[in-house]
Amino acid sequence: MIVAEKKPVEEIIDYVKDFKKLLIAGCNECVTVCEAGGKKEVGILASALRMYFLNEGKKVEIDEVTLERQCDHEYLEEIRDRIDKYDAVLSLACGVGVQFMAEKYFSTPVFPGVNTCFLGAAEERGVWSERCQACGQCILGETAGICPISRCAKRLLNGPCGGSTKGKCEINKDLDCAWQLIIDRLKELNRLDDYEKIMPIKDWSTERAGGPRKVVREDVRL
Amino acid sequence: MESIEGEPGDFKVTLTSYPRYIDPIKCTGCGECAKRCPVTAINMYNLGLDDRKATYIEYPQAVPLAFAIDIDTCIGCGLCEMMCLAKAINYEDNEKKSTICVGAVILSPGSEGFDPSGMDVLGYGKFANVVTSEEFERILSASGPYRGHLMRTLDREAPKKIAWIQCVGSRDVNLCGNGYCSSVCCMYAVKEAMIAKEHSHDDLDCAIFNMDIRSFGKDYEKYYNRAKDEHGVRFIKSRVHTINEDSTTGDLVIRYTDESGQTNEETFSMVVLSVGLQIPESVTALARRLDIELNNYNFAVTDPFAPVNSSRPGIFVSGVFQGPKDIPGSVTEASAAACAAGTKLAEARGTDTKTIEIPAEIDVLETETRIGVFVCNCGINIAGVVDVPAVADYAATLPYVVFVDQNLFTCSQDTQDKMKEVIKENNLNRVVVASCTPRTHEPLFQETLQACGLNKYLFEMANIRDQDSWVHANDPEAATEKAKDLVRMAVARAGLLKPLKEKKISINRRALVIGGGVAGMNAALGLADQGFDVVIVEKEAQLGGLSRDLTVTIEGADIQRYLLELVDRVTGHEKIQVLTESLIVGFSGFKGNFTTEIMVGPGMYERKIDHGVVILATGANEYKPEEYLYGQDYRVVTQIELGKRLEVKGADDISKVVMIQCVGSRNEKNQNCSRVCCQSAVKNALHIKEFNPDAEIYILYRDMRMYGLLEDYYTEARQQGIIFSRFSQDNPPNVEATDEGIAVTFKDHILQRDISITADLLALSAGMVAEDTEELASILKLPRNEEGYFIEAHVKLRPVDLANEGVFLCGTAHSPKLISEAISQALAAASRATIFLSQSEITLSAVTARVDPDLCAACLVCVRACPYEVPRINEEGVSEIDVALCHGCGICAAECPAKAIELDWYEDDQVMSKVEALLEGVL
Amino acid sequence: MSTKTPSKLEKILSAGHMAVTSECGPPRGSDSEDITKKAEMIKNHVDAINITDNQTSVTRLCSLASCIHLKKMGVEPTLQMVTRDRNRIALQSDILGAASFDIYNILCLSGDHQNFGDCPQGQNVFDIDSIQLIQTVRQMRDEGKFLGGDDINRPPQMFVGAAANPFADPFEIRVPRLAKKIAAGVEFIQTQCIYNLEKFELWMKQACDRGLHEKVYILAGVTPFKSAGMAKYMKNRVPGMDVPDDVVKRMSGVPKENQAEEGINICVETIQRLKEVEGVKGFHIMAIEWEDKVPEIVERTGLYPRPDIS
Amino acid sequence: MRINYPGTIRIIRLPCTGKVDVIHILRAFEKGADGVYVVGCLEGECRFSNGNLRAKKRIEQAQQILDAIGIGGERAQMYNLSSADGPRFAEYAVEMTEKIKKLGPNPLKKAKEKMAA
Structure with a gap:
């Protein structure tokens, strides 16, 4: 899923301090699951902002809503009838949701309430880590199911570098060396010989290098 | 209690009630009487360290929470009578005799702390800053004389250094005649030292002067290690000679002999005497009146295989009156006594119960709020x-x-x-x-x-x-x-508020006992004798467990004979079904309604058993040593093997035996003490001496943990010339196999040099290891500690319950223990299970959590946050909370990032309405 | 062996001589004298001088310009090139730039992570990695083609090197990794600084067992300690460095004023011992900001004078 | 024990401090409370295993937010005590009251007055 982190309240205040009517919009998908932008966080942020504005002597109205998903038109439509009431929207969805909201409601300023971090997994409650950089050309089949692009600090396709120490990355000893993981798993799979195959220079055009990407599925379109 | 007449099942008990002068039924506990009382008396609850009024309540947690008048100090001024609106004061109250008819009696009269006044050398009563451990408990207590502030008695100064002197009034035949170990003082001293350090504002120095540290209970060794290694409590192996006061400072100088025989002195600001437990004179008098047999230390005589039965049928004993023990042991034994008594009274269960008729509920949701x-x-x-x-x-x-x-x-x-x-x-x-x-x-x-x-x-x-x-x-x-x-x-x-429905669930009145050892069988009998159906699941082909390898108890009771009788009773009992060679493969349901899937017998056919409770009695085994040449040389054996050998071959052919203690216990792999190995060693050593009085026996130990009445056997062993030598963990004995025998070299701490003994036999006191229950624990979702023992719900308050309701625990599945202790605990587990099974249905609290499926994002936060693993994501892909399993803490409701969970009766709106009402109009 | 490039280093190695290389770190400024002075100190004692490429991710004068300065004073440079900072366009372009100044040696590296340097917030590139850079140079040289497939007019003539760290983890792939670099086309190797001789010898032996020493010239890397403090720092703080306890102990065992001398002694002893190891074809002396000691080390190990091949 | 403590406190009962959420604390300030504190069991002695540790985390979170919006994080606190420890309850009540007195009233009160004027 998409993993996001709450923005500091100070930063959010800076965005919205000059508005009079605000809508805080949560999203009931990824950001709820990673506890950054669900209904609960909407309530907390709304309360915090109400207090902030009152303390500043400003009269600001703040409403709360949590949409099922902010990356789908149909769900975003749910606030169509009242969007004009607001000077601005604070979206706690991921960057996708924030933009989709902004596209849809073109004349309403939309601000992000979270920092969208990465595509990751929940290792345990409160610990998420990156697993994928959406490069568009999956190589996991060659790397024993461990992605060096998202998990090696230098995204080396032919690692490890000389800094790998005791299974950890040179930049942070709490970080696993992705190539150590790959080698360990190759060994487990009895495929260590594959290590000596040189990975060719990667075609990054399917990653952001190729510009904004789009998936068009003719089979499911009408 | 004046007397008990009659036979088991039909006792007539004569009681004398002393006058309280305040009617406990009328008294509301308001305390006006004490507030107005002009008389000051000494507060014995705080051991004389502060005052109370003549009208008083003994302590804030007293039951009943009603006042009484201390007539010895009351001056009869009449103020309290004037004050009491409940009209509870009765100056004319007098002694009343009453008779009650009961079927069984449980004696739990308890003990008192040893009074060290007679021991001149310790200076108690002479020097103000020498206090007993009981007094020190009160000093540390928030409800104590100094409100929990750590001060010494002389000058109310904060002490900088405190010493504890162990074994005051215990393990001492010469000065006080109490040859037994009181079992609890080591642990309370360690605890007091830790709490004193916590309460102290400076870096308090705590030293415990001891002969052995007996931290033999479950996880106690870890606590001891923490005190020693993390909190810097000093433990000084020593014997204390005298304590003298520095009259200018009130400090105390302790003169003691250390292990090497050297005499030292050290000064402390305060000394705590760790006084032992002792049966009070009033209790021995009671026992005499009731014709209960006592041993030479005035503890009730019990049989190792019937640990809560007194010498008089129908009268049961529990607590320290039965023998020195700590709170978990006492609470366990109390339940055991209840089970033993209840067995005889099962028929009468429920005959005096009255049921309240409740009218049908009025629907209030549609009506206006009034x-x-x-x-x-x-x-x-x-x-x-x-x-x-x-x-x-x-x-x-x-x-x-x-x-x-x-x-x-x-x-x-x-x-x-x-x-x-x-x-x-x-x-x-x-x-x-x-x-x-x-x-x-x-x-x-x-x-x-x-x-x-x-x-x-x-x-x-x-x-x-x-x-x-x-x-x-x-x-x-x-x-x-x-x-x-x-x-x-x-x-x-x-x-x-909304009306909430309390779910009632019926109870399947059958018990499943997992494990058919001594504990499992006793638990099964405890329930079956009260009329409940029991199924025992045993994975081996035979019942008996570890005890099949044991011969006699240290008291000399024949374990095999007992086991034979026990198995006969179990297999012959019409209420008990035994499934041997059986394996639990599935488990579902909740308290009162469990279903367990079992693969039975060599044919492995599957059976499903519905039951209302579970008793875990999975047991433990003797550790298979990897140390000291075990398994490499036939002359190296474990204590259980030695016991069997003595049974079969005697000991005529062995003249020199070395025993090494703590093999596989109290080390990095297994931090805990295995509790039973010290007595196994002494037991076997005494047996060898019986066969061959000339045999030389050396027991190499770290601390001899001969707790309670076992201490007598330790004394006897030394009198018989068995040599005990202490070694330290970092310098263990060295063992080598030679043609002449097993050469054991160790450092003698008195001689301060290495000694080498060539023994015919080396016996290793191998510790206990829990039966492998990893899979079982995961099937039943039960918590275990690092060593694989199941974790009880509360060490002291619920020692045989698991946090999972309807699941109980006994025997060595809980922690290492002696056979008599396992029996006690088995009866206790049966007793706790009985409370559950004796109801036909149970009413569940309506304060439970509820998920709104429309809001749920299936994020798993509740699943991960619930301390009881109750929420699950159901087939519809949303969280679901089973009210029968929910404990009502509300953690999930607070954590839910989608705000999809409410705790009934504490809904967010209901909680916040109080905040809003309170702050109405503030802003 | 016949040579494929005009590189002096290659010629010396193929003639069967023990090669000696050293390195200079460019200044954090634009004064070219910093580099020429260092080179002056050692130019008679080494066959080629590596110029590091923003080592430890600290911004410095660029490697290519520094190499040009060496070239101008008649010293043979080895251009170190990391893939951290440039994409494949920039890398190829810089290779051509170097070739235009007749720089004949290149060392292909991935580079330290920018986290260690003065711009930890910067973006890294890693469009390709070190092994792929080796392939790139070889393709440009041998096939005369860019990565995109177009022909190069006057392809670069470069002797292609890479680093190898026999001590990094996991040890079991250190030799396969060397093989991988060889398969990619590397011609000479300069190793990480060697203090743990046993481990290096084990690695060398495993490499020889696979015959790798015949496919690539291996120059053993050495760095003299200036002090016991440096030994401890390298042991504890530098990733991928293996400094055994007894070496640290030996450094700490002598008075402070003699520690530098002891460091040189250790370095000299290391070279003496490794000269005898099968597969070692030369030495790469990395005297960090201590270039004036290089001549002494070279002389004391009998590697002076350097062969004259032109 | 009837130990006197300041009359500044009103208790709201919950089954476990684990039921307290950040929003409950913020709302109390939003409505004008000068201070909020949560009293839970001693650490390691939660009847529900870890509710009090969760509450501690939430108080910390509330404190951060209150600091950020100018109300002051110190106004929210967590205390732990055993249910048998009346004197300590009173001690904490005094401590909290003094802390809040020092900090003065909830700044929102003044802000509101100003706006009204």
Whole structure:
């Protein structure tokens, strides 16, 4: 899923301090699951902002809503009838949701309430880590199911570098060396010989290098 | 208790009740009498360290929580009688005799701390800063004489260095005649040292002078290690000669001999004497009257295989009267005694029970909210401070309030009757009582609601006594305002309350006992003898478990004979079904209604058993040593192997034996003490001496943990010339195999040099390891500690329950223990299970969490946050909480990032309505 | 062996001589004298001088310009090139730039992570990695083609090197990794600084067992300690460095004023011992900001004078 | 024990401090409370295993937010005590009251007055 982190309240205040009517919009998908932008966080942020504005002597109205998903038109439509009431929207969805909201409601300023971090997994409650950089050309089949692009600090396709120490990355000893993981798993799979195959220079055009990407599925379109 | 006459099942007990001069039934515990009492008396609860009044309550947790008059100090001024609005004072009260008929009796008269006044050298009574451990407990207590501030008695100065002297009044035949070990002093001394360090504002130095540290209980060794290694408590192996006072500072100089025989001195600001447990004279007199046999230390005589049966049939014993023990042991044994007594009384169960008829519930959701408020004066407890009429008038102005009344004592029977009428007359559908604490009185008022056809959850209390009049007695005006706030808050919440349905679940009155060893079989019999069906699941082909390898107890009781009888009783019992060679493969359900899937027999056919409770008795095994040439040389054996050998071959052919203690215990792999190995060693050593009095026996140990009455055998062993030599963990004995024998080299701590013994036999006191229950624990979702022993719900309060309701624990599955202790614990588990099984249905609390599936994002936060693993993501892909399993803590509701969970009766709106009512108009 | 490039280093190695290389770190400024002075100190004692490429991710004068300065003073440079900072366009372009100045040696590296340097907030590139850079140079040289497939007019003539760290984890792939670099086309190897001789010899032996020493010239890397403090720092703080306890102990065992001398002694002893190891074809002396000691080390190990091949 | 403590406190009962959420604390300030504190069991002695540790985390979170919006994080606190420890309850009540007195009233009160004027 998409993993996001709450923005500091100070930063959010800076965005919205000059508005009079605000809508805080949560999203009931990824950001709820990673506890950054669900209904609960909407309530907390709304309360915090109400207090902030009152303390500043400003009269600001703040409403709360949590949409099922902010990356789908149909769900975003749910606030169509009242969007004009607001000077601005604070979206706690991921960057996708924030933009989709902004596209849809073109004349309403939309601000992000979270920092969208990465595509990751929940290792345990409160610990998420990156697993994928959406490069568009999956190589996991060659790397024993461990992605060096998202998990090696230098995204080396032919690692490890000389800094790998005791299974950890040179930049942070709490970080696993992705190539150590790959080698360990190759060994487990009895495929260590594959290590000596040189990975060719990667075609990054399917990653952001190729510009904004789009998936068009003719089979499911009408 | 004066006397017990008659036979088991039909005893006539004569009791004398001493006068209290205050009727405990009328007394509301308000305390006005004590407040007005002009007489000061010594407070013996704080061991004379502070004062109380002649009208008093012994301690805040006393049951019943009622006052009494100490007639020895009372001057008869009559003030209390004038003050008491409940009219509970009766100066004419006198001694009453009564007779009750019972079927069985349990004696738990307890013990007293040893009085060290007679031991001159320790200076107790002479030097103010020498206190007993009991006094020190009071000093540390928040309800103690110094309110928990660590001070010494002489000058109320904070001590900088405290010493504990162990074994005062224990393990000492010469000075006090108490040859036994009191079993508890080591641990309480360590605990006191840790708490003292916590309470101290400086870096308090704590030293414990001891002969052995006996931290033999479950996880106690870890606590001891923490005290030693992390908190720097010093443990000094020594014997204390004398304690002298430095008269200018009040400090105390301890003169002691250390292990090497050298005499040293060290100065402390305070000395605590760790006094042992002792049976008081009053108890020995009682035992004499009741014709209960006592041993030479005045503990009740019991059989190792019937540990709670006194010498007189139908009379059972528990607690320290049975033998020195700690709180977990006492609580366990109390349950065991209850089981043993209950077995004989099973027929009578439920015959005196009265059932209350509850009228059908009125539907309140569709009707307008009508709140009634009852403000209590609580005599003058509330009214003496709070302006009750003003509060009542105020309540009448609040939204939805249609009725207000005030009462002298709302809890009295007549007021309750009146309240019922009022509720009905006024069609009240929410009730607020502004009085005392819901902790004690909520159930009473809820019953009243139910009697009027109202759901009991339509009730709310405002605590204007404990939280108001009692604590703001000096500011009546503010207290009255606070009372109004509390009432306003309560009314606000009451308006939002909804009726809740308490689910009733029927109980399958059958028990599943996992493990057919001594503990499992005793637990099964404990239940079966009371009429409950029991299924025992044993994975081996035979019953008996580890005890099949044991020969005799240290007292000389024949274990194999006992086992034979036990197996006969179990297999012959019509209520018990035994499944051997069986494996548990599935488990589901909740308290009262479990289903267990079992693969049975060599054919592995599957059976499903429905049952209401589980008793875990999976046991433990002797550790297979990897140390000291075990398995490499036939002359190296474990204590169990040695025991068997002695049984078969005797010991005529062995003349030199070395035993090494703590093999596989108290080390990095297994931090805990295995509890039983010291006595195994002494037991086998004494047996060898019986066969061959000339045999030389060396026991190499780290601490000899011969707790309780076992100490006598330790003394005897030394008298018989068995040599005990201490080694330290970092310098263990060295063992080599030679043609002549096993050469064991160790450092003698008295001689301070290495000694080498070539032994015919080396016996390793191998510790205990829990049976491998990893898979079982994961199937049943039960918690285990690092060593693989199951974890009880609360060490002291619920020693045989698991946190998972309906699951109980006994025997060595809990921790290493002796056979008699395992039997006790098995009976205790049966007793706890009986409480459960004796009901035909149970009512579940309605305070449980509820998921709104429309909001749920299936994020797993509740699944991960719940301490009981109750929520699960169901087939619809949303979280679901089984009310039968929910404990009602509300953690999931607070954590839910989608705000999809509410805790009934504590819904967010209901909680926040109190905040909003309180702060109404502030902004 | 016949040579494929005009590189002096390659010629010396293929003639069967023990090669000696050293390195200079460019200045954090634009004064070219910093580099020429260092080179002056050692130019008679080494066959080629590596110029590091923003080592430890600290911004410095660029490697290519520094190499040009060496070239101008008649010293043979080895251009170190990391893939951290440039994408494949920039890398190829810089290779051509170097070739235009007749720089004949290149060392292909991935580079330290920018986290260690003065711009930890910067973006890294890693469009390709070190092994792929080896392939790139070889393709440009041998096939005369850019990565995109177009022909190069006057392809670069470069002797292609890479680093190898026999001590990094996991040890079991250290030799396969060397093989991988060889398969990619590397011609000479300069190793990480060697203090743990046993481990290096084990690695060398495993490499020889696979015959790798015949496919690539291996120059053993050495760095003299200036002090016991430096030994401890390298042991504890530098990733991928293996400094055994007894070496640290030996450094700490002598008085402070003699520690520098002891460091040189250790370095000299290391070279003496490794000269005898099968597969070692030369030495790469990395005297960090201590270039004036290089001549002494070279002389004391009998590697002076350097062969004259032109 | 009837130990006197300041009359500044009103108690709201919950089954476990684990039921307290950040929003409950913020709302109390939003409505004008000068201070909020949560009293839970001693650490390691939660009846529900870890509710009090969760509450501690939530108080910390509330404190951060209150600091950020100018109300002051110190106004929210967590205390732990055993249910048998009346004196300590009173001690904490005094401590909290003094702390809040020092900090003065909830700044929102003044802000509101100003706006009204």
